[in-house]
Structure formats: C-alpha cells, structure tokens
Amino acid sequence: MKLSIAADKINRASFEAWIKRLNWIYMDERIQNQFNFQIYDKSSADELGSLYISRAKDEEKIKSQKLFCTQFINSTHIFTGSRFLGLHFFDRDKGKFSVAVERNAQLWYSQSPSGDVLVFVAPYQSDLGEISEKEIIIDRFSNPYDVKDKHIKKHLSIFFKYCSCTSQHATLNMTNYLFRRYLLLKDFRYRSTYRKRLLDVFERLILILLGCAAVWASLYAGGKI
Numbered sequence: 001m002k003l004s005i006a007a008d009k010i011n012r013a014s015f016e017a018w019i020k021r022l023n024w025i026y027m028d029e030r031i032q033n034q035f036n037f038q039i040y041d042k043s044s045a046d047e048l049g050s051l052y053i054s055r056a057k058d059e060e061k062i063k064s065q066k067l068f069c070t071q072f073i074n075s076t077h078i079f080t081g082s083r084f085l086g087l088h089f090f091d092r093d094k095g096k097f098s099v100a101v102e103r104n105a106q107l108w109y110s111q112s113p114s115g116d117v118l119v120f121v122a123p124y125q126s127d128l129g130e131i132s133e134k135e136i137i138i139d140r141f142s143n144p145y146d147v148k149d150k151h152i153k154k155h156l157s158i159f160f161k162y163c164s165c166t167s168q169h170a171t172l173n174m175t176n177y178l179f180r181r182y183l184l185l186k187d188f189r190y191r192s193t194y195r196k197r198l199l200d201v202f203e204r205l206i207l208i209l210l211g212c213a214a215v216w217a218s219l220y221a222g223g224k225i
Contacts, residue, residue, distance in 0.1 A: 020115025027144035049083035123166035
C-alpha cells in the first residue's frame with residue numbers, strides 16, 4: 001500500500017469516527033427517554049435500589065474544560081443505588097457489625113475511539129458475596145445512529161433480569177445461573193472459551209451415554225434383562 005493511500009484511509013476513518021461521536025448526542029437522548037419511562041414505576045425501581053443515570057460529560061474534568069462530545073470518549077451509565085439485604089455482617093475494617101447491602105448493578109453504553117458502541121451489564125456488588133463475572137458485553141453497534149428505541153428497551157429488559165439474577169437472594173437459583181452463562185456465551189470475548197467448555201461437556205455426556213449403552217447391550221446379550 002502506498003503512503004498516500006494509507007494516509008487517505010486513516011483520514012477518512014478519522015472523519016467517520018468524528019461523525020459517530022457527534023451521533024452519540026441523539027442516541028443519548030433516546031436512552032434518557034427510555035430511562036424516564038422506567039422510573040415512573042418508582043416502587044419497582046426502589047426494590048432494585050433505585051435507578052440513576054450518569055454520563056462521562058458529567059465528570060468535573062470534562063466539564064471544567066468544556067469539552068464537546070466529539071472531544072472525549074462518550075459513555076452513559078444506568079445504575080442502581082444500594083439495596084438492603086436484611087442481614088448484618090462483621091466489618092473487619094470498622095471492627096463492628098454493619099448492615100449488608102448490594103449496590104451498583106449497571107447497564108452502560110461506551111464508545112470506542114473509532115465511534116463504535118459497546119453495551120455492557122455489570123452485576124450487583126455485595127457485602128455478602130461476589131459474582132464471578134465483572135461485566136458482560138450484551139450488544140455492539142458500528143454507529144450510535146443504529147441504536148434505536150427497540151434496542152434500548154431490549155437492553156433494559158436484559159439489565160433488569162440480570163439484576164434479579166445477580167442479587168444475593170437469587171444467585172443459587174439454577175435458572176438465573178444459566179441465564180448468566182447464556183449472556184457470557186454471547187459475549188464475543190468469551191464465546192470461543194465457553195463454546196469449548198460446552199463441547200467438552202457434550203463429549204463427556206456422549207461418552208457416558210455410550211458407556212451406558214454398552215453395559216445395557218452386554219446385559220441384554222447375556223440374558224440379564
């Protein structure tokens with residue numbers, strides 16, 4: 001590739017990324033509208049620990065520099081406050097018993113330098129236990145313009161279910177565990193790893209079934225059954 005061609009490709013990619021960062025504004029408005037609709041159900045939101053929304057542009061360093069959305073990495077976070085678990089635990093740092101809570105389950109949209117959008121969920125952080133995964137990518141888009149209301153509604157639905165699955169009151173439920181594994185399997189970062197694990201489990205299951213079939217056949221041939 002010639003130097004001039006490489007320079008032209010980078011220049012065009014840079015301009016496209018600038019347009020995508022500009023498009024973030026309109027996607028963010030759609031997220032805000034869907035968030036506003038959800039918090040009308042205050043009693044349900046309170047059960048999750050209340051719902052909040054924040055953005056990278058709210059950070060003091062960005063605000064003080066008065067940067068525009070095309071001048072920094074955009075992100076929008078929907079997160080829960082603290083949810084009381086109705087139990088006490090011994091806080092070694094404070095040397096006393098404290099009320100146990102779980103907090104900060106998150107759904108967030110993050111934009112890469114290229115302008116692509118990744119959508120994440122993160123589990124509750126709890127005083128009484130840890131969830132094995134730290135965050136899961138549940139969707140990705142090449143342009144914020146592509147993130148429509150129907151997608152945001154779907155993301156919120158997944159997030160609310162993920163909250164119910166990662167609460168300490170429900171982590172040992174098998175259905176909840178399988179839902180979390182399903183999300184991990186769809187995350188492109190873990191897909192190959194989890195597919196290999198599923199294949200390993202499937203192969204072991206086949207070997208067990210073949211072994212049982214062989215035993216059954218031998219018993220049948222020997223007239224035992």
